[in-house]
Amino acid sequence: MGVGGQGTLLASRVLGSLFVDLGCDVKISEVHGMAQRGGSVVTHVRYGTKVFSPLVEPGTADILLAFEKMEALRWIHFLKEQGRAIINSQEIEPMSVIMGAYGYPKDLEDRIRKVCPGAVFFDALAVAKELGNIKVANMVLIGVLARLLDIAPQMWEKAIKTVVPPKTVEINLRAFHRGYNWI
Amino acid sequence: MKRLMLGNEAIARGAYEAGVRVATAYPGTPSTEITEFAAKYDEIYAEWSPNEKVALEVAIGASFAGARAMVAMKHVGLNVAADPLFTVSYTGVNAGLVIVVADDPGMHSSQNEQDSRYYARASQVPMLEPADSQEALEFVKLAFELSEKYDTPVLIRLTTRVAHSQSIVTLGQRADVPLKEYKKLPNKNVMMPAMARKRHVEVERRMKALAEAANDLWINRVEMRDTSIGIIASGITYQYAKEALPNASFLKLGMINPLPRRLIESFASKVRKLYVVEELEPVLEEQIKSWGIPVIGKEIFPVQGELSANMILEKIAGKAPDVRPAQDLPPRPPVMCPGCPHRGIYYVMKKLRLHATGDIGCYTLGALPPLEAIDTCVCMGASVGMAHGMEKARGKDFSRRLVAVIGDSTFIHSGITGLIDIVYNQGASTVVILDNSTTGMTGHQDHPGTGRTIKGEAVPPLNLVNLIKAIGIEHVRVVDPFDLEEVEKVLKEETQREEPSVVIAQRPCALLSKEMKAPMSIDRDACRLCGVCLHLGCPAIEKKSDGMQINQALCNGCGLCVNVCKFGAIRRAGE
Numbered sequence: 001m002g003v004g005g006q007g008t009l010l011a012s013r014v015l016g017s018l019f020v021d022l023g024c025d026v027k028i029s030e031v032h033g034m035a036q037r038g039g040s041v042v043t044h045v046r047y048g049t050k051v052f053s054p055l056v057e058p059g060t061a062d063i064l065l066a067f068e069k070m071e072a073l074r075w076i077h078f079l080k081e082q083g084r085a086i087i088n089s090q091e092i093e094p095m096s097v098i099m100g101a102y103g104y105p106k107d108l109e110d111r112i113r114k115v116c117p118g119a120v121f122f123d124a125l126a127v128a129k130e131l132g133n134i135k136v137a138n139m140v141l142i143g144v145l146a147r148l149l150d151i152a153p154q155m156w157e158k159a160i161k162t163v164v165p166p167k168t169v170e171i172n173l174r175a176f177h178r179g180y181n182w183i
Numbered sequence: 184m185k186r187l188m189l190g191n192e193a194i195a196r197g198a199y200e201a202g203v204r205v206a207t208a209y210p211g212t213p214s215t216e217i218t219e220f221a222a223k224y225d226e227i228y229a230e231w232s233p234n235e236k237v238a239l240e241v242a243i244g245a246s247f248a249g250a251r252a253m254v255a256m257k258h259v260g261l262n263v264a265a266d267p268l269f270t271v272s273y274t275g276v277n278a279g280l281v282i283v284v285a286d287d288p289g290m291h292s293s294q295n296e297q298d299s300r301y302y303a304r305a306s307q308v309p310m311l312e313p314a315d316s317q318e319a320l321e322f323v324k325l326a327f328e329l330s331e332k333y334d335t336p337v338l339i340r341l342t343t344r345v346a347h348s349q350s351i352v353t354l355g356q357r358a359d360v361p362l363k364e365y366k367k368l369p370n371k372n373v374m375m376p377a378m379a380r381k382r383h384v385e386v387e388r389r390m391k392a393l394a395e396a397a398n399d400l401w402i403n404r405v406e407m408r409d410t411s412i413g414i415i416a417s418g419i420t421y422q423y424a425k426e427a428l429p430n431a432s433f434l435k436l437g438m439i440n441p442l443p444r445r446l447i448e449s450f451a452s453k454v455r456k457l458y459v460v461e462e463l464e465p466v467l468e469e470q471i472k473s474w475g476i477p478v479i480g481k482e483i484f485p486v487q488g489e490l491s492a493n494m495i496l497e498k499i500a501g502k503a504p505d506v507r508p509a510q511d512l513p514p515r516p517p518v519m520c521p522g523c524p525h526r527g528i529y530y531v532m533k534k535l536r537l538h539a540t541g542d543i544g545c546y547t548l549g550a551l552p553p554l555e556a557i558d559t560c561v562c563m564g565a566s567v568g569m570a571h572g573m574e575k576a577r578g579k580d581f582s583r584r585l586v587a588v589i590g591d592s593t594f595i596h597s598g599i600t601g602l603i604d605i606v607y608n609q610g611a612s613t614v615v616i617l618d619n620s621t622t623g624m625t626g627h628q629d630h631p632g633t634g635r636t637i638k639g640e641a642v643p644p645l646n647l648v649n650l651i652k653a654i655g656i657e658h659v660r661v662v663d664p665f666d667l668e669e670v671e672k673v674l675k676e677e678t679q680r681e682e683p684s685v686v687i688a689q690r691p692c693a694l695l696s697k698e699m700k701a702p703m704s705i706d707r708d709a710c711r712l713c714g715v716c717l718h719l720g721c722p723a724i725e726k727k728s729d730g731m732q733i734n735q736a737l738c739n740g741c742g743l744c745v746n747v748c749k750f751g752a753i754r755r756a757g758e
Contacts, residue, residue: 039517
């Protein structure tokens with residue numbers, strides 16, 4: 001999940017393409033249009049032998065992939081016990097905070113670790129900046145996720161090449177590998 | 184060939200495989216992508232029509248002329264297209280005509296969560312409801328067959344979770360469907376009372392025939408398992424219920440109007456406890472109960488919002504899943520993007536303490552704090568007529584402190600007739616058209632004013648100034664919404680004027696240009712923490728504990744904030 005405009009949809013398409021190639025039944029649920037306006041966006045990806053609902057129910061997610069720190073906590077109740085979380089440490093203040101109606105919570109990492117002690121925090125934006133394009137932060141995170149999921153990187157590369165605009169294949173692959181090799 | 188496909192894309196693919204030649208629409212979440220994908224096929228003529236009524240009429244014309252045609256819209260769009268819908272039900276079709284309507288339970292992006300299944304019943308038109316992308320594709324093809332076999336338009340109903348979910352689809356080939364012959368048939372196609380009375384008899388006859396055929400139609404499917412629980416469901420609720428109770432017996436309805444009475448009675452007799460799981464209204468429940476069949480529906484399920492697998496598990500099996508509560512966090516509603524031109528106009532309107540009737544688009548977001556610039560938003564085009572109505576109710580003095588705010592696409596959709604009303608019936612309203620050269624909120628589609636069609640062809644753009652003058656408005660002002668001084672001057676002049684006027688605030692949507700301007704930054708030494716820049720409501724301008732700053736990753740470099748800082752503390756990075 002993340003903030004509208006961060007590229008969560010593209011990331012979910014990479015996942016979708018990957019799991020179809022692996023022969024799974026896949027369903028992905030996304031919200032379009034309005035969500036781009038800096039609102040909270042969530043994409044659900046479900047894969048297996050047979051998938052009915054396209055939505056992940058609260059308390060059942062195996063993995064939470066978050067593109068923004070507060071959004072990670074907002075949706076953390078979707079994670080199951082022993083679920084894994086990969087979280088971009090970027091902070092984007094919502095209008096409610098900018099207006100002064102709320103403060104951006106300072107204890108996000110603690111609250112997240114309470115629910116998911118093994119949560120991985122990663123500054124994908126910094127890596128993307130190094131690569132010269134902040135828009136590929138989402139692909140850096142996909143790289144981190146790939147390491148976790150134990151699926152061959154070549155399968156991921158194939159998915160990325162299939163999904164991203166042709167002109168951006170190279171930089172997206174570099175972003176992916178930076179994430180994949182971060183450890 | 185198998186691939187993951189968005190429900191909306193699968194509808195377009197179904198139309199392609201069914202030999203559709205004409206696809207029309209006005210954008211509307213969650214239906215917009217249907218026609219965007221349809222336009223990618225060379226074999227399909229696709230268009231953005233000015234509104235859904237025109238879109239349906241164009242499709243009706245194509246159908247009468249012998250070409251299979253499809254029109255797509257969101258639920259409130261069907262309200263606009265309802266007039267032709269009800270009467271094309273009587274005329275029937277020539278080549279198949281399919282009308283796709285996408286409902287929005289839970290209102291992810293709409294003004295209401297109306298249940299469009301009622302339209303099928305009210306207009307006496309069959310309606311199909313797919314539950315995933317593969318069904319979306321197949322049901323479109325079936326819909327065209329039924330349309331031609333039973334001489335009727337056919338409705339296909341989606342909801343957000345089917346329209347905007349991806350699932351695996353097997354692609355087929357495009358059928359070679361020749362144009363049907365065109366014959367002049369006034370008894371069928373001219374709905375004067377004498378003809379229409381006879382056609383109504385036909386409507387009743389065809390619905391009876393369809394209701395009988397529905398009992399054996401493959402898209403209505405019985406899955407017998409554990410018979411202690413029987414569930415009747417359609418569309419996405421079928422998926423949720425299967426997720427929650429995979430061992431229950433199911434009657435999955437693919438055709439939800441007319442209903443297969445015999446099949447439902449037979450299913451009901453085989454299960455101990457019968458449930459109907461539907462979102463929004465008890466459309467299925469009331470019909471089933473009217474046949475004397477006991478069924479549990481809205482007694483346990485809400486009429487508002489979406490259902491979910493967990494909710495169904497809890498309500499039917501009494502098992503509340505052990506879930507952590509959601510965390511208490513600052514809300515993150517959608518906002519106008521950094522660089523949005525609407526921000527300039529709204530900032531001035533707020534400063535002048537104007538009331539405003541609002542309309543539908545990205546600019547509706549101006550209702551939220553800090554701008555809080557509009558008072559109302561009801562339906563497409565309403566801002567114009569409503570401003571006129573307010574003036575007639577409270578007089579010209581009130582009207583001096585009131586403007587109507589409407590987008591360019593919305594104005595073309597249904598604001599023009601409101602403006603004609605103002606001139607014809609001697610109003611003095613000031614209408615502000617926010618012309619950002621796009622249909623923005625739905626994802627930047629073209630419209631008659633942008634000079635480009637859905638297929639990317641360059642066409643002469645609709646000249647709004649000429650149109651407005653032709654309507655009889657003498658005072659038409661074009662301003663740059665970022666020129667705050669000019670905006671203030673013009674708004675003051677035009678609201679005071681005792682004649683109707685139109686102010687066109689012209690600046691393209693910030694997202695239209697990929698050009699990256701250098702971001703702004705705040706010089707903390709010059710900044711007096713007066714907070715005026717915060718009144719712009721730009722998401723890139725942040726108040727931190729140690730001072731003001733502009734988020735460099737979000738700032739669009741539009742420079743509007745420079746205009747409001749009286750201390751010169753905001754500058755472009757590098758200047």
